[in-house]
Amino acid sequence: MNSKNDILFARAQASTPGGVNSPVRAFRSVGGTPRFITRAEGPHFWDADGKRYIDYIGSWGPAIVGHAHPDVIRAVQEAATHGLSFGAPTEAEILMAEEICRLLPSVEQVRLVSSGTEAAMSALRLARGATRRDKIVKFEGCYHGHADSLLVKAGSGLLTFGNPTSAGVPEDFARHTLVLDYNEPQQLEEVFRTMGDQIACVIVEPVAGNMNLVRATPEFLQTMRRVCSEHGAVLIFDEVMSGFRVGLGCAQGLYGITPDLTVLGKVIGGGMPVAAFGGRKDLMQHLAPLGPVYQAGTLSGNPVAVAAGMATMKLVQQPGFYENLGAQTNKLAEGLTAAAREAGVPFCADAVGGMFGLYFADSIPASYKAMMATDKDRFNRFFHAMLDLGVYLAPSAFEAGFVSAAHSDAVIAETVSAARQAFTRL
Structure with missing residues (x-):
């Protein structure tokens, strides 16, 4: 049978x-x-x-907190009785934003979205818009969702621009993405020395989870923070996996590194589609409706999804x-x-x-x-x-x-x- x-x-x-x-x-x-x-x-x-x-x-x-935790299920059921989605603001969105800002000192303002891919893509656009630069640095083995600029693998030589790893990604997109080796601070130093004034941001998983679990070395992250500060580039920590999973202060709390922007997902949704990106207020205020960087989402901050996330966030703080x-x-x-x-x-x-x-x-x-x-x-x-x-x-x-x-x-x-x-x- x-x-x-x-x-x-x-x-x-x-x-x-x-x-x-x-x-x-x-x-x-x-x-x-x-x-x-x-x-x-x-x-x-x-x-x-x-x-x-x-x-x-x-x-x-x-x-x-385990599957089908009673507190999470109860929160979802209660939220659903009031309606599934409104396309208008709710107090629940404020509560989640306030909670994230309270728990992560690096995040002064935050915007909710529906997926990690959406959050990482939006953080990249924000970094480019705020710096008025096009080039980004990522690391081989780190995955930041399936946005075009990020589906790129390392080129054939050291410090070369990447090639698309997916059909449908134009080479023009990939040529703005520089792919370096994870845990190689010397490469970071070299690329910023040669083209630091062209780099909008560096995006990294501080605890990588998409080439299996690979920890960043403290020297690697410290070098990253320093060269970004020296050259006016935005440091983005992709904590979709590690955020509130490796500790209440996320990976940035474990390492004692303050990123400019943080990408969150997974745990903050408690199993429902919630993700977020946030960071310095001066950067976040480049977003529409305040600034020229456009980002939107019909289901962003969905009240039922946020209810699951908030119930989970309360449980992990016990x-x-x-x-x-x-x-x-x-x-x-x-x-x-x-x-x-x-x-x-x-x-x-x-x-x-x-x-x-x-x-x-x-x-x-x-x-x-x-x-x-x-x-x-x-x-x-x-x-x-x-x-x-x-x-x-x-x-x-x-x-x-x-x-x-x-x-x-x-x-x-x-x-x-x-x-x-x-x-x-x-």
Whole structure:
């Protein structure tokens, strides 16, 4: 008898390109049939066949308090009874903006949008409009959404402008994007020395989550802050993943670096489509209706979505929340590492707050190049072994994982026990 997942996937491919609405869901990287999810609660979700999985993607980060938390569900239900969308301002939008500004000292004003891509794209436009410069700097392995200027890979030589990584992106867009190596401060120094007066901004994931988990070094971020200040460029921290996920002060709080603009998403929506960009007031006031930089969105600040986000934001501020979350994530990383060592499998893991990375390598990667050198085939086999055992990891060797407050000691122990079997199979 065919799995319901197989049936749904075949059906989906007839009406949707690739059968999915976001590419990583298609399992192309790991092979096999994607699981179609029917419900979720706490640290678990269930697929169309009724199989339960321990979930380590958490909707790619937002489910930090666990799936279907009663407080979040209650807030959404209450907001929905008053109407789903108005196309006009609400007090809820003010409350969320005030909360973000209170928790992040670098953010003096903020604007709400509906997705991380939209927030990053808008922050870039704002930086270009405020500086009246065109060129931007990004880093290989960092993903900032699918806006045209950001779908660019490194060129063939050091400090070269990038080439489009997606059809439909004009080369004229890509030629304004300079792609450097992550964690290489010397390259930053060199590019600003040669063309600093042309660069509008530098955008970076201070804790990268889209080439698996890769931490920025303090020297890398400190150099970035200094050269941006010296040359009048805008420093943008893309904290869509790390924002309120690695700590209440986000990654910028952990590193003690003050960006000019911050891009947020995922956790601030609590599983609903909410994202934001904000920063210095003098920059934000370049936005329409005050200034010439246009940005708009019919569903920005949607009252039902904001209700989910605000309920989540209250929960993460409970005493000891991040200490407990970090402790559970570290238990997972340490348990997996020990299980691999017992089985004699080259493997390591890292964790920052509620994010973690798994690497089939002898040491934790610090760059895109190092991440690309890890054993992807072995990861794919491990992924499927864990899936068979009821543990759902990110279906790609290049994605970070996420732990929630609902991942108890028993859930972590069950995961590590499954991993012992999976490593043995490898």
